[in-house]
Structures are given as C-alpha cells and as structure tokens.
Amino acid sequence: MGLIANYNLRSMIVRKATAAMTAMGIAMVVAVFVMTMAIAQGFRGALVASGSNENAIVLRKGATSETVSAVLRPQLPIIEALPQIARGPDGHPLASPELVVIISLPRASDNHPANVPVRGVGPRAFEIRNTLNFVEGRRFTPGMREINVGKQAVGRFKGLTLGSDVRFGNAAWTVVGIFTAADASFESEVWGDVDLMMPAFQRGGYQSVTVKLTDPSAFESLAAAIGADPRLDLKPQPERDYYEAQSSVTGTLIRIFATFVTAILSIGAVFGAMNTMYAAVAYRTREIGTLRALGFSRLRIVTAFLAESVALALIGGMIGCGLALPVHGLSTGAMNMVSFSELAFKFRITPGLLAGGLFFSAVMGAVGGLLPAIRAARIPVARALREI
Amino acid sequence: MKFIHLVLKSARRSKRRTALTMLSVAVAVFLFAALRAVLDGFAAVAAASSATRIVTIRSTSLIFSMPTSHADVIRNTPGVQDVTWANWFGGIYKDPSNFFAQIAIEPESYLRMYPEILVSPEEKRAFLDDRTGCLVGDGLAKRFGWKVGDRIVLQPGIPNYGSQDYPFTIRGIYRSGGSNVDNQSMLFQWKYADERSDPKAQIGWLVSQVSNPDRAVEVANLVDQKFANSPYETKTETEQAFSAQFASMIGNLNLLLGSVALAVILTTLFVAGNTMAMSVRERTTEIAVMRTLGYPAATIFLLIVGEGLLVAVVGGALGGAAARVLIRGEFLGITGGFIPAFGVNNWNVIVGLGLSAMIGILAAVIPATLASRLRIVDALRQVA
Numbered sequence: 001m002g003l004i005a006n007y008n009l010r011s012m013i014v015r016k017a018t019a020a021m022t023a024m025g026i027a028m029v030v031a032v033f034v035m036t037m038a039i040a041q042g043f044r045g046a047l048v049a050s051g052s053n054e055n056a057i058v059l060r061k062g063a064t065s066e067t068v069s070a071v072l073r074p075q076l077p078i079i080e081a082l083p084q085i086a087r088g089p090d091g092h093p094l095a096s097p098e099l100v101v102i103i104s105l106p107r108a109s110d111n112h113p114a115n116v117p118v119r120g121v122g123p124r125a126f127e128i129r130n131t132l133n134f135v136e137g138r139r140f141t142p143g144m145r146e147i148n149v150g151k152q153a154v155g156r157f158k159g160l161t162l163g164s165d166v167r168f169g170n171a172a173w174t175v176v177g178i179f180t181a182a183d184a185s186f187e188s189e190v191w192g193d194v195d196l197m198m199p200a201f202q203r204g205g206y207q208s209v210t211v212k213l214t215d216p217s218a219f220e221s222l223a224a225a226i227g228a229d230p231r232l233d234l235k236p237q238p239e240r241d242y243y244e245a246q247s248s249v250t251g252t253l254i255r256i257f258a259t260f261v262t263a264i265l266s267i268g269a270v271f272g273a274m275n276t277m278y279a280a281v282a283y284r285t286r287e288i289g290t291l292r293a294l295g296f297s298r299l300r301i302v303t304a305f306l307a308e309s310v311a312l313a314l315i316g317g318m319i320g321c322g323l324a325l326p327v328h329g330l331s332t333g334a335m336n337m338v339s340f341s342e343l344a345f346k347f348r349i350t351p352g353l354l355a356g357g358l359f360f361s362a363v364m365g366a367v368g369g370l371l372p373a374i375r376a377a378r379i380p381v382a383r384a385l386r387e388i
Numbered sequence: 389m390k391f392i393h394l395v396l397k398s399a400r401r402s403k404r405r406t407a408l409t410m411l412s413v414a415v416a417v418f419l420f421a422a423l424r425a426v427l428d429g430f431a432a433v434a435a436a437s438s439a440t441r442i443v444t445i446r447s448t449s450l451i452f453s454m455p456t457s458h459a460d461v462i463r464n465t466p467g468v469q470d471v472t473w474a475n476w477f478g479g480i481y482k483d484p485s486n487f488f489a490q491i492a493i494e495p496e497s498y499l500r501m502y503p504e505i506l507v508s509p510e511e512k513r514a515f516l517d518d519r520t521g522c523l524v525g526d527g528l529a530k531r532f533g534w535k536v537g538d539r540i541v542l543q544p545g546i547p548n549y550g551s552q553d554y555p556f557t558i559r560g561i562y563r564s565g566g567s568n569v570d571n572q573s574m575l576f577q578w579k580y581a582d583e584r585s586d587p588k589a590q591i592g593w594l595v596s597q598v599s600n601p602d603r604a605v606e607v608a609n610l611v612d613q614k615f616a617n618s619p620y621e622t623k624t625e626t627e628q629a630f631s632a633q634f635a636s637m638i639g640n641l642n643l644l645l646g647s648v649a650l651a652v653i654l655t656t657l658f659v660a661g662n663t664m665a666m667s668v669r670e671r672t673t674e675i676a677v678m679r680t681l682g683y684p685a686a687t688i689f690l691l692i693v694g695e696g697l698l699v700a701v702v703g704g705a706l707g708g709a710a711a712r713v714l715i716r717g718e719f720l721g722i723t724g725g726f727i728p729a730f731g732v733n734n735w736n737v738i739v740g741l742g743l744s745a746m747i748g749i750l751a752a753v754i755p756a757t758l759a760s761r762l763r764i765v766d767a768l769r770q771v772a
Contacts, residue, residue: 021662272659
C-alpha cells in the first residue's frame with residue numbers, strides 16, 4: 001500500500017491547483033454545515049444549561065411551557081412543605097414561585113422591538129440556580145422595584161445598563177445588577193421580585209414553582225406526592241427535561257434548515273469532486289495501465305483512487321472546519337417559538353460537531369470518488385499502455 | 389454568433405464533465421432561489437399589508453391584553469373609520485404538535501375590514517349566525533381533512549380561557565386573497581371565548597381602518613396619546629410596520645440566509661472554475677493550432693468565456709425551473725402560516741439565472757486569459 005499511497009499523494013501535489021479548488025468546494029460545504037449546526041447547538045445548549053438535575057419545575061397539569069401554566073398563591077405553601085424539597089441553611093424550603101412575561105424593548109442593533117422575557121422570582125431563586133454569578137452590581141432587594149439583567153440581554157437591547165431605569169408594567173424599575181449564568185438562557189432575561197411583578201402585570205397568580213430537590217432521586221416521590229394531593233392540579237418535571245423540551249421547536253427548525261441547505265450544497269460539491277477525479281483518472285490512464293501491468297489488482301486501484309478522493313475531501317473538510325471556527329462563541333439571537341421571546345445564545349462548535357463535519361467531508365469524497373475509481377480499475381491494460 | 393458552433397463543440401467534448409458542471413450550477417441556483425423565496429415571502433407579507441389599517445397592541449408587549457373599552461375610544465378618534473379586534477386563543481387540537489393559529493375575532497367588523505379573507509356569502513352568514521361556529525383556511529382544512537359541518541374540539545392552552553374544552557362547528561372554508569392573509573388559520577367568534585374567560589372583555593389587538601393612508605402615522609400617534617399614562621398604554625403602528633417587525637423578531641434572517649447564499653455561490657465558483665481550467669488545459673494543443681491558423685487571442689478568450697457562460701446558464705435554467713416547480717407552499721405543505729405566500733417566483737428564477745451567468749463568466753475568466761496568452765511554440769510542444 002505504501003508505494004501506491006505515495007503515488008496518489010504525489011499525483012495530488014502535481015495537480016495542486018485542481019486539487020485545491022476541489023478541496024475548497026468541499027470546504028465551503030463543511031463550513032456551512034458546521035456554522036448552521038453551531039447555531040442549533042448553541043440554541044439548544046443555552047436552554048439545556050438552564051436546567052439542573054437537582055431541580056424540578058412544577059407547572060399546571062398539561063402545560064407545556066411556563067407562559068401557559070398557572071400556580072395559585074395558596075398552592076405555594078403546600079409545595080414548600082413537601083419533604084422532598086431541600087432546605088436552606090436557615091431551614092427555609094428552597095422553592096421559587098415564578099412568573100414569566102414578555103416585554104417589548106428596542107434591539108440595540110436595529111432599533112426594532114424585540115420580545116424580552118421578564119422573570120419574577122422568589123427570594124430563594126439565587127440559591128436554586130447556583131450557576132448565576134453577578135459580574136456587576138448586586139441582587140435586587142425583595143420589595144423594591146429593582147431588577148437584575150442577564151449579560152446577553154444587556155448588549156442586545158437598549159436601556160438595560162447598570163443604574164438605568166426601565167419602564168414596564170406602568171412603573172420604573174432600576175437595574176441594580178448584571179449576571180452571567182454559564183451561557184444559560186437566563187442570560188437573556190430580566191429578573192425581579194415576583195411579588196411586585198404580579199400586580200405590575202395584572203396577574204393574580206404564579207406560573208410555576210422551581211424547587212431544589214434534596215437529591216435528584218427524590219423526583220419520583222415528589223411527583224407522587226404532588227399527584228396525590230387533590231389541592232394541587234400540578235405536575236413537576238425535571239428541570240433539565242423541561243428546558244430541553246423548550247428548545248425543541250426552534251431547534252428542530254434550525255436543524256431542518258441546516259440539513260436542507262447542506263444536503264443540496266453537498267450535491268454540488270460531490271459533482272465537483274467527481275469531475276476532478278474523472279480528470280485525474282483520465283490524465284493517468286497510462287500510469288494506471290503500468291500499475292496494473294506490474295500486478296496491482298483492480299481492488300488496489302479502486303481503493304487507491306477512493307483514498308485519494310477521500311484524502312482530498314478531508315483536507316477540504318479541515319479547511320472548512322477552520323473557516324467555521326471563528327464564529328464559535330459569537331453571540332446571536334433567535335426567537336424561541338415556544339416562549340415567543342428572543343433568546344440570545346452563542347454559536348457553539350464542539351469537537352463532536354467538527355468530527356461530524358470531517359466525517360461528512362469524507363463521505364462527500366467517497367461518493368464523488370467511487371465512480372471514477374471504478375472506471376480507473378476497469379481500464380483495459382493493453383489499451384491504457386498504448387495511450388499517450 | 390458564427391462561433392457558437394465552436395463553443396457547442398467544445399462543451400460537448402467531455403459530455404460527462406459538462407453535465408456534472410451544469411448540475412452543480414443547477415443545484416446552486418435551486419438553493420439560491422429557495423433561500424430568496426423565504427426572504428421574499430416575509431417581505432411580501434409586509435408589502436401586501438394594508439396602508440390604511442393600523443394595529444394597536446399593549447405597549448408592554450403583545451402578550452398583554454386590554455379592555456374592550458379601548459375599541460370605543462379608538463372609534464371616536466378623528467380619522468378612524470372602522471375598528472375591529474381579535475385575540476390569540478392558543479388552543480390545542482388533539483396534540484400540541486398540531487399547532488395552528490386560532491384567532492377569536494369580532495366577526496362582522498373583522499370580515500368587513502379584511503376583504504382579503506374570501507368566503508362565500510352563505511358560509512359567511514352561517515358563521516355569523518353560529519356562536520360556536522368557525523371559519524378555517526383552505527390550507528388548514530386540507531391539512532386535517534376538514535369539511536364544512538365538521539365538529540372540532542380545542543383544549544384551551546392559555547389559563548385565562550379556563551380548563552374546559554371548546555367545541556366548534558366548521559361553518560365555512562375561506563381562501564386567502566392577499567399575501568398578508570395566510571390560509572392556515574382558524575377564525576371564530578370572540579364572544580364564545582369571552583364568555584368563559586377570566587378576566588372578561590379582554591382583547592389582544594385592535595385593528596383600525598383610517599380614511600386617509602397619508603395620515604395613518606398621525607392617527608396612530610393620536611390613538612396612543614389617548615391611552616398614555618393609563619394602566620393599559622398602547623403602541624399603534626401601520627399594519628405594514630407591524631408585519632415587518634414581526635419578521636425581524638424571528639432573528640436576523642437576512643444575515644443568515646445571505647451568508648448561506650454567499651457560500652453557495654463560492655462553492656459553485658470553485659466547482660465551475662475547476663472544470664473550466666481542466667477543460668482548457670486539455671485543449672492546450674488545440675488552442676495553439678487555432679492560434680497558428682490565425683484566430684486572434686481575443687477570439688480564443690471569448691470562445692472559452694462563451695463556453696463557461698453556456699454551461700452555467702443551461703445549468704442555471706435547469707435549477708431555476710426545478711425550484712419554480714418544486715418550491716411551492718402548496719407542494720411542500722410547510723408554511724405553517726408563518727409565510728402565507730411561500731414559493732419561488734419568476735423573479736427569483738431570473739435573479740438565479742443572472743447569478744449563473746455571473747458564475748459562468750467568472751469561472752472562465754482566468755482559464756480564458758491564460759489560454760489567450762499562451763505562446764504558440766510552448767503550447768505546441770506541450771503534451772497534455
């Protein structure tokens with residue numbers, strides 16, 4: 001194999017312009033694939049990061065998201081009293097009654113109104129979501145019209161900087177702190193005291209209660225306890241499952257788009273690779289004849305040309321991954337179809353995605369190289385040797 | 389023109405290569421036209437939106453509702469001719485995955501103000517007479533196989549509408565008479581939902597007809613001033629502005645689709661450029677012979693560019709035609725109501741063709757330049 005591999009590799013170098021163009025065609029496809037999938041992964045990642053194994057979210061039975069759920073005020077103490085819920089150092093149950101509404105704020109980039117989620121939370125919320133980290137300012141004081149703003153929201157929407165007043169719900173709210181949340185969707189949100197948000201938004205109840213479990217395994221018994229209580233028409237979900245489901249609609253949409261575009265685009269690139277490989281075979285007819293005359297089997301010739309094509313495509317794949325890499329970590333935004341609000345997230349390129357891109361390029365190389373390779377192997381020796 | 393024969397001859401020299409190149413250009417134009425169709429679909433909504441209708445929502449955001457008394461105040465605003473209102477219902481038909489828009493409308497005024505909703509007079513009468521009746525778009529009816537007279541049951545999705553199921557009878561099937569109205573929605577009487585909702589007498593958005601389109605913005609500001617500093621402040625805009633913003637909420641589609649389109653073009657340029665280079669390299673000797681026979685360098689240049697152009701434009705025409713036939717909302721059934729008029733139009737095809745011509749020329753320019761500059765002696769000596 002050594003000799004023949006060397007031969008194919010060197011032939012590639014001889015035809016460097018053609019090889020480079022083919023590789024670039026494949027590189028573009030892989031770059032598009034990796035970038036669009038990075039959007040899907042970033043979007044999903046932001047929502048999945050919002051859920052923790054140790055938490056559960058309690059919603060109205062049958063509600064698929066917080067916005068269509070309702071939890072009545074008298075139901076809160078019943079939930080808080082359940083033994084599956086962890087207690088803070090002061091003995092208080094770690095449960096946060098919450099309310100999410102959408103407010104309209106002008107986007108910083110184009111001044112168009114965007115839907116920004118505002119979350120009213122209980123005083124325990126920061127102990128339950130322990131990934132939250134204040135980069136500026138401090139937590140809001142319960143009972144005060146103060147808000148905290150996620151890092152992503154600060155840059156994306158106008159008027160959310162530290163110290164500024166934001167008007168919504170017929171009142172002015174002062175931004176007193178800016179937080180990060182390990183890239184979770186909370187970074188796109190505005191948080192404030194739920195007991196002030198309820199009257200401000202003319203709501204009579206909460207939408208959900210997020211609780212910290214004494215142990216992730218306590219979830220089953222929590223679900224049983226809530227299900228058994230006739231006063232609660234509610235149902236808990238593991239927080240991670242809940243947020244994963246929230247990403248499904250938009251995530252699937254982006255994935256379908258990415259698949260559609262790259263599938264069609266790859267057809268074009270495969271045709272390009274096919275052209276190149278056919279030409280390679282045609283130029284080297286005489287050489288192939290010589291190899292066959294020397295005793296190399298047809299199978300060896302097929303594998304050699306296939307390997308050349310795959311190698312060429314893999315080089316393209318690597319260039320494509322390289323081209324896509326700079327977008328990693330860039331922030332962008334998209335509408336979450338479930339909550340109807342804008343979610344800011346970062347392009348996320350994982351090693352798995354890069355491996356997927358390389359694999360994809362190898363497949364394109366193999367598909368594009370197969371027919372020319374078979375043609376190479378079928379060349380009759382005598383005629384091939386006679387060619388100039 | 390007299391050289392067309394030569395161009396055709398060289399394009400036929402390697403049929404397989406020409407065919408593969410044509411197909412890659414076809415694929416690119418197909419994809420390009422499809423991407424354009426998505427953007428145009430959104431633009432068409434805004435373009436077809438009426439300039440004489442203004443939309444009022446709560447200033448906080450569109451998920452909040454306002455009391456029906458707002459309608460009376462707006463009706464008495466100078467410049468306003470007619471007012472209607474509607475509410476988002478958000479019900480579930482059997483399963484949440486069967487999502488479609490359900491809108492509770494004030495029936496008479498809504499159908500009066502939206503002449504784009506085409507429904508026969510008998511069906512309209514039947515709908516107005518039945519408190520639990522509904523109208524469904526023909527696309528939606530097709531999706532679920534509904535007929536006039538069918539009973540459908542929706543489970544309320546938003547807590548305000550209580551927890552009991554809502555039965556409906558389909559009284560009519562409407563068609564869309566404009567790109568701003570989709571055929572994937574269900575319309576029913578606002579009263580029906582209001583009877584069971586808590587709080588009562590709430591409306592999600594108001595639509596007003598203004599008598600003079602030039603004064604639409606002025607009237608919109610007047611409306612907002614009336615509710616300034618009330619507990620239910622409003623934001624009023626022309627229907628056009630409202631639709632344009634709605635599209636921008638989904639995300640920066642222009643940037644995303646634009647970059648993909650650029651990548652499509654670059655990929656095809658690489659593929660087509662490569663083919664042209666190969667084709668020219670193969671014919672080095674031939675070109676030298678032609679030059680010896682007295683063909684000027686400029687003619688050689690034009691012959692090669694002509695070949696690139698021909699291959700690309702034929703490919704582009706194939707791709708454009710395929711896109712025109714395949715990318716249609718009715719054919720794919722995927723609009724879901726977000727883009728009412730989704731489909732590749734003739735203009736998309738023309739732009740795609742122009743693009744393929746550009747690809748053909750650009751791909752051929754470098755090989756053509758090299759070929760026309762060949763020194764005859766070197767070329768004749770060369771063995772391919």
